[in-house]
Amino acid sequence: MTYQPLHLKYRPQSFAELVGQRAIATTLTNAITSQRIAPAYLFTGPRGTGKTSSARIFAKSLNCQHGDFPTPTPCGLCNSCTSISKGLSLDVVEIDAASNSGVENIRQIIDRTHIIPVNSRYKVFVLDEVHSLSSQGFQALLKTLEEPPKNVVFILCTTEIHKVPATIISRCQRFDFKRIGVEDMIQHLNQIVNEELIDITPQALRLVAQISSGCLRDSQCLLDQLSLLNITIDQNWVWEMVGNVPEYELLTMVERIAENDSNSIITIIRNLLEWGKEPLIIMQNLTSFYRDMLIAKTSPSSKEMVMLTEDTWQQLCQIAKDWETTTILAGQQHLRQCEVQVKLSTQPQLWLEVAILGLLPAANSTNSSQFIPIAENPPWTNWKTPADAIAWGQQKLPNMSLESLQEHWNSLIPVNGKKAPIWVETVQQLASFR
Ligand SMILES: Nc1ncnc2c1ncn2[C@@H]1O[C@H](COP(=O)(O)OP(=O)(O)OP(=O)(O)O)[C@@H](O)[C@H]1O
Ligand SMILES: [Mg+2]
Ligand SMILES: [Zn+2]
Numbered sequence: 001m002t003y004q005p006l007h008l009k010y011r012p013q014s015f016a017e018l019v020g021q022r023a024i025a026t027t028l029t030n031a032i033t034s035q036r037i038a039p040a041y042l043f044t045g046p047r048g049t050g051k052t053s054s055a056r057i058f059a060k061s062l063n064c065q066h067g068d069f070p071t072p073t074p075c076g077l078c079n080s081c082t083s084i085s086k087g088l089s090l091d092v093v094e095i096d097a098a099s100n101s102g103v104e105n106i107r108q109i110i111d112r113t114h115i116i117p118v119n120s121r122y123k124v125f126v127l128d129e130v131h132s133l134s135s136q137g138f139q140a141l142l143k144t145l146e147e148p149p150k151n152v153v154f155i156l157c158t159t160e161i162h163k164v165p166a167t168i169i170s171r172c173q174r175f176d177f178k179r180i181g182v183e184d185m186i187q188h189l190n191q192i193v194n195e196e197l198i199d200i201t202p203q204a205l206r207l208v209a210q211i212s213s214g215c216l217r218d219s220q221c222l223l224d225q226l227s228l229l230n231i232t233i234d235q236n237w238v239w240e241m242v243g244n245v246p247e248y249e250l251l252t253m254v255e256r257i258a259e260n261d262s263n264s265i266i267t268i269i270r271n272l273l274e275w276g277k278e279p280l281i282i283m284q285n286l287t288s289f290y291r292d293m294l295i296a297k298t299s300p301s302s303k304e305m306v307m308l309t310e311d312t313w314q315q316l317c318q319i320a321k322d323w324e325t326t327t328i329l330a331g332q333q334h335l336r337q338c339e340v341q342v343k344l345s346t347q348p349q350l351w352l353e354v355a356i357l358g359l360l361p362a363a364n365s366t367n368s369s370q371f372i373p374i375a376e377n378p379p380w381t382n383w384k385t386p387a388d389a390i391a392w393g394q395q396k397l398p399n400m401s402l403e404s405l406q407e408h409w410n411s412l413i414p415v416n417g418k419k420a421p422i423w424v425e426t427v428q429q430l431a432s433f434r
Contacts, residue, residue: 020180045177048217091120103136131163179214279348347411380420
């Protein structure tokens with residue numbers, strides 16, 4: 001049998017199978033049973049939440065040949081249903097507006113609306129990514145939406161409703177697709193796991209759902225990838241697959257930061273790098289963890305605002321109690337500022353360490369009194385060449401070799417066209433941990 005990706009294999013075939021969009025499924029089902037079909041629908045919402053799937057189900061519902069009327073439970077077997085599923089129907093046309101955005105494309109579509117359906121009740125035009133249409137394209141569409149030929153239905157799909165003109169929106173029945181809730185997603189993934197005999201722990205499955213941030217397609221793709229491992233999939237494998245730093249490592253890091261334990265931090269960072277985590281990913285993961293900690297601190301009841309597992313969230317809420325809000329904020333800001341250095345530097349690893357060590361209380365309180373007040377008396381006023389800067393660095397870091405100082409200097413990315421201020425900051429930070 002040929003391999004079919006899970007997200008295609010498990011595309012919902014009826015509104016009953018649509019996950020996590022109950023209000024939409026009910027309304028569309030009622031519209032079909034009561035035969036109150038609007039000429040234009042607008043499906044909007046985040047990616048991978050069921051817009052295109054719903055458009056196809058709706059088209060099948062309208063045209064299923066199993067009975068004499070439209071039905072909310074299309075048979076999936078008749079000519080009409082199968083040809084729509086395969087994208088071969090002459091009466092149900094799916095157009096990717098992103099690659100057909102011009103006015104002439106829309107004119108062609110409008111011409112086709114006048115052709116009587118071949119062997120269906122309705123001609124259905126699904127305009128995917130409709131926000132990509134040119135303004136003339138929208139103009140051309142507008143007239144048709146206002147007075148569409150009989151038995152023509154438009155379904156416009158978009159992830160970016162703000163790019164769709166209000167004149168278009170107001171002529172459509174609008175449906176807002178929501179992110180799929182974690183519990184709904186887990187239930188759905190569980191069915192797939194049982195059917196496909198995938199060996200995964202309940203905790204790992206929950207993690208897959210949480211990582212996917214409400215996008216069902218992403219969760220299915222991740223599960224698909226994991227299933228190729230052919231072993232019992234646990235949480236560590238999930239973290240491994242997505243390339244992110246495991247939450248428990250981030251928790252430990254934050255704890256060690258609070259304890260001022262620079263040795264442990266360096267060990268954690270080196271281990272993560274050894275496992276193949278990218279410096280930039282480590283940096284970004286820690287930055288968003290600080291953001292989560294800020295939420296844990298300021299509104300511990302808002303778990304839904306973060307994408308953490310329940311256990312981690314509980315622990316983070318405990319840890320956050322001992323942190324000052326200002327410290328968390330300053331830390332997050334510091335990490336953001338350092339991100340560009342990690343991103344662009346030829347020595348991202350060094351920068352990662354400098355940035356994370358800069359979060360330690362030692363770097364911000366006791367030792368900061370030894371820092372040269374840069375604004376008043378910048379040490380670089382007398383520097384003429386990079387060698388002067390490096391010589392200054394050597395005074396501060398007598399144990400570091402000239403080559404490695406030179407290397408650090410070379411790896412600096414100028415900020416506002418200058419290297420000196422960022423050099424001073426780096427050297428001071430390194431010096432405070434020697
Ligand atoms: N609500 C849902 N119920 C069941 N499966 C879903 C749902 N949403 C997405 N899926 C799964 O994800 C796949 C992609 O869904 P679909 O194409 O409908 O998403 P979309 O909202 O159109 O996304 P995009 O904005 O990226 O086009 C489907 O084949 C299906 O497997
Ligand atoms: Mg789509
Ligand atoms: Zn059918």
